[in-house]
Amino acid sequence: MEHSLCVAMVGLPARGKSTLARRLAQGLQAEGIRAAIFNNGDIRRAVVGAESTLPEFYDPKNTHTLEIRERICRENVMHARDWLGQGGGVAIMDATNASSSRRDMIRDAFGDCPQLFIECLNEDPVLLDACIRRKVYLPEYKGYTEEEALDSFKRRIAYYETLYEPVGKEPFWMQVDATANRILAERPCELSPFYPAIREIVVSVWVGSLCLVRHGETEYNVQGRIGGDPPLTMKGREQAMRMAAHMRDRNLEWVFTSTRLRSHQTAAPLLAEHPGVNVMAMKEFDEIWAGDCENMRYSEIREKMPEVSAGRAADKYGYCYPNGESYALLRERVQRGLRRALFLARDTPLLIVGHQAVNRVLITLFLRQREEDIPYIHVPQNQYYHICLSPQRKIFERIHYTAPKEAVTPCH
Numbered sequence: 001m002e003h004s005l006c007v008a009m010v011g012l013p014a015r016g017k018s019t020l021a022r023r024l025a026q027g028l029q030a031e032g033i034r035a036a037i038f039n040n041g042d043i044r045r046a047v048v049g050a051e052s053t054l055p056e057f058y059d060p061k062n063t064h065t066l067e068i069r070e071r072i073c074r075e076n077v078m079h080a081r082d083w084l085g086q087g088g089g090v091a092i093m094d095a096t097n098a099s100s101s102r103r104d105m106i107r108d109a110f111g112d113c114p115q116l117f118i119e120c121l122n123e124d125p126v127l128l129d130a131c132i133r134r135k136v137y138l139p140e141y142k143g144y145t146e147e148e149a150l151d152s153f154k155r156r157i158a159y160y161e162t163l164y165e166p167v168g169k170e171p172f173w174m175q176v177d178a179t180a181n182r183i184l185a186e187r188p189c190e191l192s193p194f195y196p197a198i199r200e201i202v203v204s205v206w207v208g209s210l211c212l213v214r215h216g217e218t219e220y221n222v223q224g225r226i227g228g229d230p231p232l233t234m235k236g237r238e239q240a241m242r243m244a245a246h247m248r249d250r251n252l253e254w255v256f257t258s259t260r261l262r263s264h265q266t267a268a269p270l271l272a273e274h275p276g277v278n279v280m281a282m283k284e285f286d287e288i289w290a291g292d293c294e295n296m297r298y299s300e301i302r303e304k305m306p307e308v309s310a311g312r313a314a315d316k317y318g319y320c321y322p323n324g325e326s327y328a329l330l331r332e333r334v335q336r337g338l339r340r341a342l343f344l345a346r347d348t349p350l351l352i353v354g355h356q357a358v359n360r361v362l363i364t365l366f367l368r369q370r371e372e373d374i375p376y377i378h379v380p381q382n383q384y385y386h387i388c389l390s391p392q393r394k395i396f397e398r399i400h401y402t403a404p405k406e407a408v409t410p411c412h
């Protein structure tokens, strides 16, 4: 077991453990390292079935079910040990492993094979709520109403909370903000040759497949006005239809819009083509807020507020509209929106219907640009950007809704 490692996930349900476990397995495999996931839940569902969906199954005072859960864990650990004994590299134990006593059991069972405990935290209330709500669609809640499933799952979490202890006592551990690919604290397992690769995977941004679309033409675009909440023109609606037709065969799991009408109207034909897709409107993707200049024409601003035009001409990235935003400020909230969108999509394909300034910023979160160039990036309404970022695939391309793919620049 000299060249093997047990990675044991730690965290309450809906904290992103399984997504990180999957990334670790894929990322390590891409490095030529043998890695496999051992999931307690898979055994539980196969062996116990419906009874284990009931919240009481997780009551730590219920000695009968506690014994069943311990047995499942021991069985899973045995599988992992056997696999490591046959030349496996990194065994990833995917379970809550919420209590110290459970973690002690894992430590005893793995003995001379080092164990790294990775605790996943999700302290973003918006994301936590969305993740918990998604659980109601799990196959194990078939036959439950959404409300019943939600109540049951929340009660399950409450039982786990009664015995949950953060990592810290174990010899090697890492505490991760799973929503931001960030290591919050760690006691590194430096003796393991796999540790640097694991660290790298934890802090990397993964994008299964992301399409960045700009809304179609609006009445304000035609009039040279900014901001506001205008509807699409006839041409804008046609662009939205063309986009939907182009995306017809594309696998999509999530569509994010801003809270603006033009973003919703652009997404509408696409959503009609993909009825099962998850949809979420996020104010983080609303267009740059022009404050006192909202709804004005560029020509009007030049005439009535020449200091605004001059300020933007001098430093368009840093200039803040009176009572409004700058690109620099916009970047912060768009980055927050992207982080949330990527966490929710969990490596599945997503699409964002954004705006001119929003998409400029989104693009540069993947493709490094000088700050002063960001506000001048061309964001057409008849093309979109497609981005994939994983150890296996790195793609950054701009695609016309009707024409073949046009490669742009490789990702950094």
Ligand code: F6P
Residues within 6 Å of the ligand: 221, 225, 226, 227, 228, 287, 288, 290, 355, 356, 357, 375
């Ligand atoms: O003109 C459309 C628009 O989305 C406006 O709502 C927004 O203020 C503007 O683009 C952002 O682009 P710029 O920073 O070049 O004015």
